[in-house]
Amino acid sequence: MKKVLLLAYKDLRSDARSKEIVPAMAVFSLCLTFLFSITLPDGAGRAPLPVPVAGAASVRELAGTYLWVSIFFASIIGFGRTAASDSQGSRIEGLLLTTVDPAQIFFGRVAANFVFLCLVEVALMPFFILFLSVPASLLWPELLLIALLTNAGLAATGSLFGAASQFARAKDLVLPLLMFPIMLPVVLGASRLTSQLMSFGSVGPEARWFILIGVFDIVLLGIGAVTYEFVVQE
Amino acid sequence: MKSARLTPLALLASAAMLAGVFAIFFVMPDAEPPHGIVYRIIFIHVPSAWIAYLAFAVVLVGSIAHLRNGSKKMDWLAHASAEVGVLFTAICLVTGMVWAKPLWGAFWVWEPRLTLTFVLLLIYLGYLVFRAMGGDQERTSRIAAVIGITGFATIPLIHFAVDWYRGHHPGRAVIRPGGDFQLEPEMVATLFAMVAVFTVLYATLLALRIRLAGTAAQLEALR
Amino acid sequence: MTHVQYLGIAFGLVWIGLALYLFSIARRQAKLEAEISKLSARSPNGSAGGLD
Numbered sequence: 001m002k003k004v005l006l007l008a009y010k011d012l013r014s015d016a017r018s019k020e021i022v023p024a025m026a027v028f029s030l031c032l033t034f035l036f037s038i039t040l041p042d043g044a045g046r047a048p049l050p051v052p053v054a055g056a057a058s059v060r061e062l063a064g065t066y067l068w069v070s071i072f073f074a075s076i077i078g079f080g081r082t083a084a085s086d087s088q089g090s091r092i093e094g095l096l097l098t099t100v101d102p103a104q105i106f107f108g109r110v111a112a113n114f115v116f117l118c119l120v121e122v123a124l125m126p127f128f129i130l131f132l133s134v135p136a137s138l139l140w141p142e143l144l145l146i147a148l149l150t151n152a153g154l155a156a157t158g159s160l161f162g163a164a165s166q167f168a169r170a171k172d173l174v175l176p177l178l179m180f181p182i183m184l185p186v187v188l189g190a191s192r193l194t195s196q197l198m199s200f201g202s203v204g205p206e207a208r209w210f211i212l213i214g215v216f217d218i219v220l221l222g223i224g225a226v227t228y229e230f231v232v233q234e
Numbered sequence: 235m236k237s238a239r240l241t242p243l244a245l246l247a248s249a250a251m252l253a254g255v256f257a258i259f260f261v262m263p264d265a266e267p268p269h270g271i272v273y274r275i276i277f278i279h280v281p282s283a284w285i286a287y288l289a290f291a292v293v294l295v296g297s298i299a300h301l302r303n304g305s306k307k308m309d310w311l312a313h314a315s316a317e318v319g320v321l322f323t324a325i326c327l328v329t330g331m332v333w334a335k336p337l338w339g340a341f342w343v344w345e346p347r348l349t350l351t352f353v354l355l356l357i358y359l360g361y362l363v364f365r366a367m368g369g370d371q372e373r374t375s376r377i378a379a380v381i382g383i384t385g386f387a388t389i390p391l392i393h394f395a396v397d398w399y400r401g402h403h404p405g406r407a408v409i410r411p412g413g414d415f416q417l418e419p420e421m422v423a424t425l426f427a428m429v430a431v432f433t434v435l436y437a438t439l440l441a442l443r444i445r446l447a448g449t450a451a452q453l454e455a456l457r
Numbered sequence: 458m459t460h461v462q463y464l465g466i467a468f469g470l471v472w473i474g475l476a477l478y479l480f481s482i483a484r485r486q487a488k489l490e491a492e493i494s495k496l497s498a499r500s501p502n503g504s505a506g507g508l509d
Contacts, residue, residue, distance in 0.1 A: 160384070164377045169367040177363060178381060181356040182388050185395035192399060209398070216391050223387060227380040230301055255468075272460040275467045321478050325471050332467040336460055435475075442482050449489045456496045 021078050022116050026123040029074035033124060036066035037131035063132050064195030067124075068150065068187050074120055075154045076176045079113055083162030084171070092163075092232045102229035106159060110221065113155035121147055138201045139194075146193045149213040153186040156220040163231045189213045240441055247438040254431040257424050272336050276421075279329040281428040282322045283351065285436050289319030290358065292440075294386040297379035306451065307444075309375040312382055313365060314443035316358050318436055323355045346397040353392050357385040 040059055086092055092105060129136055157179055165174040189209035196206045203210075258277045264270055296312030299305055330348050331341045342348070361381050368374025 157384075160380070164364075164380060167368060167373050167377060168364055174360075174364055174367060177360045181353050181360065181392070182384060184353060185388070185391040188395045188399045212391060212394055212398075216388070219387055219391070220384070223380075223384050227301070227383065230376045231380055270460055272463055274464060278467065278471055321474065325474060328470050328474070329467045332463055332470070336458075336463050439478065439482075442479075442486075446482055446486050446489070449486060449493070453489050453493050453496070456493060 021081050022119045022123075024081075025074040025078040025116065025120045028077055029070040029120060029124050030127055032070035032073060033066065033128055033131065036070065037063075037128075040066075040132065042133070060198045061191075061195040063134075064193075064198055065191040067128055067194060068190040070124070071117070071121065071150070072154065072183060072187055073176075075113075075117055075158050076179060078116055078120070079155075079158030079162040080165065080172055080175050082109070082113060082116070083159070083166055083175075086163065087166040087232075096229075096233065102232065103225035105232075106224050106228035107221075109159040109163075110152075110155045110224070113159050114151050117151040117154060118147070121151070134198055139197055142197055142203055143194065145210065146190050146197075149210065149217060150186050150190040152217040153213060153220060154183065156217060156224050157182055160220070160224040160228060160231065163228065185216050186213050240438075240445070243434075243438050243441060247434045250431040250434050254428050257427065262421060262424055263418070272333060275329050275333040277424055277428045279326055279333060280425060281432045282326040282329065283347075284429055285432045286319050286322040286326055286351075286354065288433070289315045289322060289436060289440075290354070290386055290389075293319065293358075293361075293382045297382035300375060300379045301383075306375075309379070310444050310447035310451075311440075312379060314440050314447060316361050316365075316382065317443055318439045320355065320358050320362060321439070322432070322436065323351060323358070327351050327355060344400050346393075346400060349396045349400070350389075350393050353396065354389070357388075361385060 040063060086109070096102065096105070128134065129139075158175075161175055161178045161182075165171045165178065168174040189212055192206055193203055193209050196203050254277070258274050262274060262277075292315040293312045296308045296310075296315060299308035300312060327348070330351065334343055334345075334348070335341050361378060364381060365374060365378050368378070
């Protein structure tokens, strides 16, 4: 079973398209981050405040949110593309004709999308740190955990809904429309955790968000594994 | 489809609604300030929320059933319930907003329940938009079922997310719409009565909408 | 705006929303039924698919 999973995963990854998709996603998220960062005051990510200003959105809060909004939009673009290339290439029909379990095709797709997101974030992070003057020591290592959990959620939802949106008329509109409300727990969680990290260097009381995002990941992966075949068959 | 049974159902719904409105305006006493007269909105706002959740639970059930045995009627049920559910969600939102203004001075506040209701609206509007834009009918039904299932599954998660994100404002908690102010027992009774009224209303609208779906299928078969 | 006016607006909007939805269903239903009777009037045997 593991072997098939790895096979599907490798198959999707070594795809020529991965060379186009990751740079496109990265540049797009870079543009968004740049645009958002311009609106924030200089050194927005620097020295943490001892206590966030009550009643006003801390600049750090906004910065943390902007990062994940950029990633979210980049993921919509990227996953729309990977799903489109899946359905155009009839790759899935081919795989289904063999004895591969649809759930494994799904996990393969999720794994590939997950990796794409990680690559995009690796490319994006230096600029995020640069534009906002965030001391990297504040972010590491918790940001890694935040990113891994968030990417899993984005990839799971994006793989399922990406495939689903291929059969609607305005595909590129349907995917963000569907994904946005569903992804709210993940995007909000990642934003709050990152902002907390930037403000205090540790997540402290906000650690419960990790559980929420984790549960979300499990639920979405589970639903995707069970329902993917209904989405792609025929 | 069930035309013979629709008329008594519709009559029952109308009678129930009239009785409900009567109870709301003429039986219930005024609450203490600052709620005064306006609190009566609660008799629409809270029941509509419950019925919306009921409707979306029905969408879930219909979706799962449709996926399991390809039943067209289950698909009609899911689609119809999503439409009616969106209607009740909108009612809940609008009444919540109109109540918020005299209560808190603004039509919109990022109160967890109001926010959650809005997200609920977005989820099922997305469902309806997808169904409207689907190409191949059978596939659309199947995929819509997946969307319906996923949407419902994420509701508890969204509830926590929205609740945690805005933080807790101690001053707010006392005057959240929907039950934190003094509810006399007769008010609670009317509240439950209105839930029953809305359930009948929901059933009526659902039946009408399902009949519509059946008629559309009939037309398709003729073509 | 007085509280009574807010109350009135809330109830008014709810009634309007319900009425609009009911009318839209009724309109769609009538349209479909008209189409159906048109089609089945054209082919009096009524069957659509079938072996012939």
